[in-house]
Amino acid sequence: MPAFTLPFRRPRTRSLATAGSIAVGALLLAACGSGTTPDDATAGGDRAKPAPALHSHIHGLGIDPEDGRLYVATHEGIFTADDTGSPRLVGDSRDDFMGFTVAGARTFLASGHPAPGSDQPADHGLIKSTDAGRSWKSASLKGEADFHSLDHAKGVIYGYDSTRGLLRVSKDDGTSWQNRAQLQALDFAVDPADPSRVVATTAEGVARSTDGGATFGPGEGPGMEYLSWASPGSLFGIDFTGALSLSSDGGSTWRKTATVPGGQPQALTAVDDRHLLAATQDGIYESQDAGKTFTKRLSVESGDHH
Known part of the structure; x- marks a missing residue:
């Protein structure tokens, strides 16, 4: 079972509720495949030059249902793949996007911190984009909350506020919030058919709630880092x-x-119950068959975190 880092510190460079078992170093995000160009010939023959890379840690993944485009939330902005398969910054924000979820067509919810040098409060609270990440507006809790995980179901938004180790819920599109259980968790997920059912990763295993996150049973079963609930019968x-x-x-x-x-x-x-995205130490992988096979969408290489 992985070691857990308590979620009550607020360093600006911290990753999404990162467990102690995960390396703190940043990751180098680069495209694979078609984004390469010939390099200078060497004694060993021609070498391929890797596509342009971005030094940034990955915090979240999503697919826009409007066009099927992959979006990657990182320590230094939101990225997608351009026509050559290389990572491209969406909009001009270099903010640290922590919690991130696609709430609908071209509609994203996120949290995090402003880029270095900004005069904005250290914590964004909940922010929202209705143009697929090109621009963002504050929705609520600016300067008051740092959501390291966000999820939604049937018009209900949940956020795990790492500053207080507190699960919060909003039933009015993120305008106002109710406090729910306080717990030490890395991630959580909500039943897409029944938002009263919530599961969370804890040091003891997966804890479950049937009252909208007001209370949780003890953690049980295998230790998990991240959870995602695709359909009532498909919790990954x-x-x-x-x-x-x-x-x-x-x-x-x-x-x-x-x-x-x-x-x-x-x-x-x-x-959905067959389409999965996962970011690991060396890449962003996609499965279209519920995890039986995976294809690398983008490459990731270890590097120094700044």
Whole structure:
């Protein structure tokens, strides 16, 4: 079971509720495949030059349902792939995007911190984009909350506020919030068909709530880093080794289905019960068959974190 880092510190360079078992170093995000160009010939023959790379840690993943485009929330902005497959900054924000979720067509919710040198408060609270990440507006709790994980279901938004170790819920599009359980968690997920059912990763295992996050039972079962609830019968979890598991009963029991390539995870998003995205130490991987096979969408290499 992975070691956990208590979520009550507020360094600006911290990753999304990062477990102690995950390396603190930043990751180098680069495209693979078609984004390469010939390099100078050497004695060993021609070498391919890697596509332009971005030094940044990955905090979240999502697919815009309007066009199927991949979006990557990082320590230095939101990125997508350009026509050549290389990572491209969306808009001009270099803010640190922590919690991130796609709430609908061209509609994203996020939290995090302003870029260095900004005169804005250290914590964004909840911010919202309605143009696929090109621009952002404050929705609520500016300067008051740092959501390291966000999820939504049937018009209900949940956020895990790492500054207080507190789960919060909004039923009016993120305008106002109610406090729910206080717990030490890395990630959580909400049943897409029933927002009163919430699961959270804890040091003891996956804890479950049936009252909208007001109370949680004890953590049980395998230790997970990240969770994503695709449909009522498809709750996915990934542990610190990259092992992917599936629960068809809301987290009561789990069945290992695969190991995502690339080592320790950074993010997990289940778009539906077959379409998965996972960021690990060496890449962003996509599965279209519920984790039976994975294809690398973008490459990730270790580097210094700034």
